[in-house]
Amino acid sequence: MINGSIPDIIVGRLPRYLQALQRMHQEGRHTTSSKELGDRLGYTAAQIRKDLSQFGEFGKQGTGYSIPFLIGQLQTILKVDRMWDILLVGAGSLGHAIANYNGFANRGFRIALIVDNDPNKIGTKIANFVVQDASQVKALLFGSGIKIAMLTVPASNAQAVAEELTNAGIKAILNYAPVPLSLPKGIHVEYIDPLIQLQHMTYYID
Amino acid sequence: MINGSIPDIIVGRLPRYLQALQRMHQEGRHTTSSKELGDRLGYTAAQIRKDLSQFGEFGKQGTGYSIPFLIGQLQTILKVDRMWDILLVGAGSLGHAIANYNGFANRGFRIALIVDNDPNKIGTKIANFVVQDASQVKALLFGSGIKIAMLTVPASNAQAVAEELTNAGIKAILNYAPVPLSLPKGIHVEYIDPLIQLQHMTYYID
DNA sequence: CATTGTGAACGGGTTCACAGCA
DNA sequence: TGCTGTGAACCCGTTCACAATG
Numbered sequence: 379m380i381n382g383s384i385p386d387i388i389v390g391r392l393p394r395y396l397q398a399l400q401r402m403h404q405e406g407r408h409t410t411s412s413k414e415l416g417d418r419l420g421y422t423a424a425q426i427r428k429d430l431s432q433f434g435e436f437g438k439q440g441t442g443y444s445i446p447f448l449i450g451q452l453q454t455i456l457k458v459d460r461m462w463d464i465l466l467v468g469a470g471s472l473g474h475a476i477a478n479y480n481g482f483a484n485r486g487f488r489i490a491l492i493v494d495n496d497p498n499k500i501g502t503k504i505a506n507f508v509v510q511d512a513s514q515v516k517a518l519l520f521g522s523g524i525k526i527a528m529l530t531v532p533a534s535n536a537q538a539v540a541e542e543l544t545n546a547g548i549k550a551i552l553n554y555a556p557v558p559l560s561l562p563k564g565i566h567v568e569y570i571d572p573l574i575q576l577q578h579m580t581y582y583i584d
Numbered sequence: 585m586i587n588g589s590i591p592d593i594i595v596g597r598l599p600r601y602l603q604a605l606q607r608m609h610q611e612g613r614h615t616t617s618s619k620e621l622g623d624r625l626g627y628t629a630a631q632i633r634k635d636l637s638q639f640g641e642f643g644k645q646g647t648g649y650s651i652p653f654l655i656g657q658l659q660t661i662l663k664v665d666r667m668w669d670i671l672l673v674g675a676g677s678l679g680h681a682i683a684n685y686n687g688f689a690n691r692g693f694r695i696a697l698i699v700d701n702d703p704n705k706i707g708t709k710i711a712n713f714v715v716q717d718a719s720q721v722k723a724l725l726f727g728s729g730i731k732i733a734m735l736t737v738p739a740s741n742a743q744a745v746a747e748e749l750t751n752a753g754i755k756a757i758l759n760y761a762p763v764p765l766s767l768p769k770g771i772h773v774e775y776i777d778p779l780i781q782l783q784h785m786t787y788y789i790d
Numbered sequence: 791c792a793t794t795g796t797g798a799a800c801g802g803g804t805t806c807a808c809a810g811c812a
Numbered sequence: 813t814g815c816t817g818t819g820a821a822c823c824c825g826t827t828c829a830c831a832a833t834g
Contacts, residue, residue, distance in 0.1 A: 385825075393783035397762060411793065419764055423793090424827055431795055439794045439833045457786045464782075475681035476778075481762065485779045486786070525789055526782065550785040552778060556603060556687065558625055566788050568781040572682075572758060573691045575774040576670075576732065577599035579756040580663045580692070582772050583731055591803075617815065629815090630805055637817055645811045645816045 388429050394419055395426065396452040403445050411442035458486030463523060465548065467539060468530035469494040469502070469509045472554060476528060477505040490524055495535075512539075516546040525549040533557045540567075594635050600625055601632065602658040609651050617648035664692030669729060671754065673745060674736035675700040675708070675715045678760060682734060683711040696730055701741075718745075722752040731755040739763045746773075 398418050402410055412423040412430075419426075430436055430448075433455055437443045453459040464482075466473055466489050477489055492504055495512040502509050510518055527548045531539050536555035543551065550566040553559055556574075559567050604624050608616055618629040618636075625632075636642055636654075639661055643649045659665040670688075672679055672695050683695055698710055701718040708715050716724055733754045737745050742761035749757060756772040759765055762780075765773050 387825075389787045390784050392787070393780040394764075396783065397777075397780065398764070401763070413793085420766075422827070424829095425825090427793090427795065428826080435795070437794050440792045441834070442793065455787065456783045457789065458783055462782070462786060471681040471684045475677040478677045481779065485783070487779070487782055526785065528778070549789050550782075552781055552785070557607070558600075558604070560626075566785045568785060570776055570778060570781070571603075572734070572776060573687065573693070574599040574603065575758055575776070576668070576693055576756075577602065577662045577664055577691070578596050579732065579758070579772045579774060580668060581595050581598070581661065583663065583755050593803075619815085628805070630807095631803090633816060634804080634818075641817070643816050646814045647812070648815065 384432050388432060391421070391429055392452055392456055395429075396449065396456065396458075399445055399449050399452070403449060407445055409442050410445055410448075412437070415443075453486070456486075460486065462487050462526055463490035464488065465490065465515075465519065465524050465527040465543075466492045466530070467494075467512065467515075467527055467543070468554075469496070469499045469504055470530060472530040474504055476530065477507065487526075490522070491518060493518065515542060519546045519548070526552070528552045528554065530554045590638050594638060597627070597635055598658055598662055601635075602655065602662065602664075605651055605655050605658070609655060613651055615648050616651055616654075618643070621649075659692070666692065668693050668732055669696035670694065671696065671721075671725065671730050671733040671749075672698045672736070673700075673718065673721075673733055673749070674760075675702070675705045675710060676736060678736040680710055682736065683713065693732075697724060697728070699724065721748060725752045725754070732758070734758045734760065736760045 395415065398415060399410070412426040416423045416426050434451065436448050436451055450459070464487055466477060469492055473492065473494070477492060482488055489507070491510065492507045493510045493512040493515055494500060499509050500511050525548060527543050527550070529536060529539065529551055533555045536553065536557045537559060540551055540553070540559045540561055544561055544565050549564070551559065552568050552570065554570050556571045561567060601621065604621060605616070618632040622629045622632050640657065642654050642657055656665070670693055672683060675698055679698065679700070683698060688694055695711075695713070697716065698713045699716045699718040699721055700706060705715050706717050731754060733749050733756070735742060735745065735757055739761045742759065742763050743765060746757055746759070746765045746767055750767055750771050755770070757765065758774050758776065760776050762777045767773060
């Protein structure tokens with residue numbers, strides 16, 4: 379393990395490894411192998427070993443990997459050994475569903491602030507939060523330490539809102555709006571768009 | 585264009601091309617080029633030309649691509665030149681958000697049936713649908729022509745439910761539960777898991 | 791003896807570069 | 813001139829295969 383720049387495709391698999399390991403841990407397991415982990419996730423054993431070897435030597439020959447140890451290592455690598463506060467932009471039905479989802483906390487995340495630009499929504503309560511005015515987002519974020527946003531606004535506003543967020547210091551955006559965002563280098567964007575995935579699958583169905 | 589088996593990674597980009605083209609169409613545009621399309625989506629012009637060339641010769645030298653024509657071609661290739669009925673499994677808050685989302689129809693999909701296994705939810709109404717009993721799913725699907733399911737059930741049930749769906753004739757599953765599904769060859773699965781994507785991004789943030 | 795870590799071989803997707811054509 | 817379609821070159825991620833070791 380002598381590396382500065384890890385391929386993004388490898389980084390993208392680490393959360394899946396972590397998820398599977400946490401599940402094994404819940405099942406009371408203590409040890410696993412690259413083979414078993416690969417079988418669960420649909421990867422080859424060699425790939426898992428090669429991926430992990432980019433970050434260190436975490437296994438033992440003949441034995442495999444200690445599950446709790448590897449969980450700890452991956453949490454450190456992915457920086458989810460801490461709690462990340464998240465800004466939720468958009469208090470529509472999807473925003474509601476996200477705000478009410480209780481699976482974030484044990485994975486390193488928590489919704490910390492909800493904003494919307496609809497006067498009818500500002501001031502209403504969602505899951506213990508009062509919806510704040512989106513136009514004040516820069517002031518609301520100032521000093522908050524929030525660096526991640528989830529975007530659930532209409533497609534037509536997404537680019538403009540994303541630019542405001544960038545301007546307000548946000549460094550990563552999980553974009554639920556069905557539009558590609560064009561933002562400065564250094565801002566990380568991931569997309570969630572069920573229609574893209576549905577259309578991918580229909581190609582294969584008769 | 586002489587091809588039987590297109591790489592899946594190319595198929596996965598086609599819905600994005602289609603989405604961008606539809607947006608251009610809404611903007612009143614008639615023609616585009618591989619360069620412009622690539623700029624919108626973050627791909628190189630060469631890649632877009634090469635991808636499209638797998639399916640035919642859709643462009644004109646010197647001019648580019650006719651937007652309505654290319655939209656039609658991609659819709660045919662992806663089989664979204666028809667309407668696909670979808671089964672929604674799980675009537676929790678995420679299921680509600682999905683059922684109330686009105687962006688499916690103009691992209692080739694519509695929710696046709698909602699089921700849940702919670703007696704308190706069965707019989708309630710969501711977005712004009714009465715929630716049906718999940719245990720009857722095979723009978724409900726029989727003769728319906730529904731081949732696609734969206735899964736918004738707890739992680740602990742997801743594998744078992746997915747197997748039932750497979751058994752009931754479902755061919756494609758969009759899985760919102762944070763677990764990898766293990767299903768027979770020929771069943772297509774796509775995953776949506778915001779935590780995986782958040783943990784991917786935190787790797788890059790300080 | 792089971793299983794890791796890894797250099798080397800392999801494979802396939804991306805980019806290049808240019809002929810061809812409107 | 814502008815832009816497509818595509819063979820060839822290139823690049824990079826995956827798989828192989830085996831020495832190393834608890």
